Amino acid sequence: MQKSAIPFSLRLATSADIPALHSLIEASVRGLQKNDYTLEQIDGALGTVLGLDTQLVADKTYFVAEAKAACARIIVGCGGWSNRKTLFGSDHAPVREPEFLDPATDAAKIRAFFIHPDWARRGLGSKILEACESAARVAGFSRFEMGATLTGVPLYLQRGYHVLERIEVPLRNGAALPIVRMAKSDPVGIS
């Protein structure tokens, strides 16, 4: 099936989606990150560095991608953006920075993208990213930044982001998770 013909739709996440999002995130991480991280890194990161930030749901800056199943719609992907300082991590991450950013001088944060393994490489991550960048532009941002997993880097490179720095995030089990801070700016005059 052509990517453009894949039947899914985007909407903002609500608090009713939270249980489904936790399941989706675990399936995504365990299924899609296994070539990039060890089991020890994944076990140490899930629920802290990798997981749901419910602040984004409350802020109405978190999207879900839904696909039509037999008799219902199921959530097959999620991702968001934020006008708060936190760069990455779930509700239980060791570092939380809820202060608001200034769109005139700061980069909006692109946050917490997770696609179900059965739906990977069908364009969902790209569509959610476009929706996030568009919403952040409406809020006045022209620069975007994220703490990307190694698994996320090819998507973000393909979408025009460049690498700023590589970071090792210490995990609760003694392992460390390499992530990559990436950024992109709109050309001057685009809004």
Ligand SMILES: CC(C)(COP(=O)(O)OP(=O)(O)OC[C@H]1O[C@@H](n2cnc3c(N)ncnc32)[C@H](O)[C@@H]1OP(=O)(O)O)[C@@H](O)C(=O)NCCC(=O)NCCS
């Ligand atoms: C990273 C992730 C969100 C990408 O989502 P996706 O829906 O599969 O991405 P898309 O289908 O939109 O990919 C667009 C392009 O990005 C690149 N890309 C995406 N995943 C890739 C991969 N695993 N290997 C190489 N290139 C990849 C390709 O250029 C791809 O285009 P193509 O399929 O036509 O070659 C998904 O792999 C995921 O959920 N991973 C686990 C969780 C995670 O690490 N999230 C990132 C947090 S920062």
